[in-house]
Amino acid sequence: MTQFDDPPEPLKALDREALERVRRLGSGQAGEAEIEATKQWGRQSSDHAEALWQASLLWDRLGPAGENLLRRSGAALGRIEAAPRAVNRRAVLAGAAATATVAYLAVRPPLDLWPSINDVMADYRTATGETREISIAGDIQLSLNTATSIKLQKPADLTDRIELLRGEAVVTVGSQPGRELIVVAGDGEARARRAQFDVLHERDTTCVTCLQGEVEVRRGNAASVLRVGQQIRYGTNGLGAAITTDIAEASAWREGLLIFHQRPLAEVVTEINRYRPGRVMLVNAQLGRRVVNGRFRVDNIDGIMAMFEQIFGAKLTRLPGGIVLLG
Structure with a gap:
């Protein structure tokens, strides 16, 4: 087994809680009170806001596998604490996801779990x-x-x-x-x-x-x-x-436009996430099946989400770190 000189850095309780909160929000299990509680939790400090943002990013990158992965976060994240490598909070979160996803412990996290590696x-x-x-x-x-x-x-x-x-x-x-x-x-x-x-x-x-x-x-x-x-x-x-x-x-994006024709809202959310900092999280599966038609400006993404409120009766909940819950 490959050995590393640096001692492990345990995953912080703050990150554990952020992952669990995001799992519940993303799976649609959270009610109004819990959504509001998460909103207030993220405002407690810059560390809380960062933990919530990183957990949200991790959930989004994992896609459909995210719910099953984070449901097992207690066991999986406990194991990753033993991974023989010292990294910062972002790397630990990414490493936790990689370990649980491939069931392979004590290895360096796969590079594709860090958004900045491609850059x-x-x-x-x-x-x-x-x-x-x-x-x-x-x-x-x-x-x-x-x-x-x-x-x-x-x-x-x-x-x-x-x-x-x-x-x-x-x-x-x-x-x-x-x-x-x-x-x-x-x-x-x-x-x-x-x-x-x-x-x-x-x-x-x-x-x-x-x-x-x-x-x-x-x-x-x-x-x-x-x-x-x-x-x-x-x-x-x-x-x-x-x-x-x-x-x-x-190719409408070359003209600064997003054109949707009979596209499910879930796909539209995935698309607009590419154009704005932070993350829009769809927390209502039924809403995600609603159909979207229209032409929208890339430089007015917030206007698109406001339209979702008006047309679909969706509710927007804004969290620290640019996270928006759409439900």
Whole structure:
């Protein structure tokens, strides 16, 4: 077993309580009184606010697995205290999640549980709410959406390679004869010569939309060629089937817009979380199934949430650290 010189740092009781509070809020178990109590709890000090924010971020990153994981937080977090590595509070929280998720103790936490690790590895990146235009290899243009990180890989022969570590980018490949661009995202890739396409990579899912030309998408032994107006997703369940989509909706963010057509509110919440600091947490599963249609400005995310209050009768509860409970 690998040995480390630094002694362990126990997970603080404050972090334990924050994790349990977020678990109950996120699973819809909390009533009005408990929501208000959590709100007041987070206001007690900057340490309380930070603990609540970190627990919320962890819950969101774990997705559907989060409830089962944090339900077992007492045992799992007790074990992580024995992990032979001294880290700060954020690392301990991330390490706790990693340990419980993979049932592997006394190891260094997986890097993908720290949101900042991708930024460290990236050659180009954008912050939350920021977009950026860059040019590489002469005739390759990249439009980076909010919270996006990319890494340039060494070219080989007539092939350029880019890795999308997280986030979203519109990629435009020029007309340089013979050259091919490969965009690696997750466990798959998109290949194109003269084309424009959008790639969105979040967690374990990647979505590729062809805006111009043709794009070949590969995952493992499966492959599919997309033409203008087609979209495909891949992830842990393999490569999906190509579908027809609205390319204006897929690339609307380049105009500062979010366009939703018959989208469940739960998906809309996931999308708007990419554009604002903090975290919006949907605590009502039935509300999450309500359908959203409309065009919204990226720079008015709070206005979108106000609309949820008016149209759906949703209640917004604001907590420290930019956390908003939507129920």
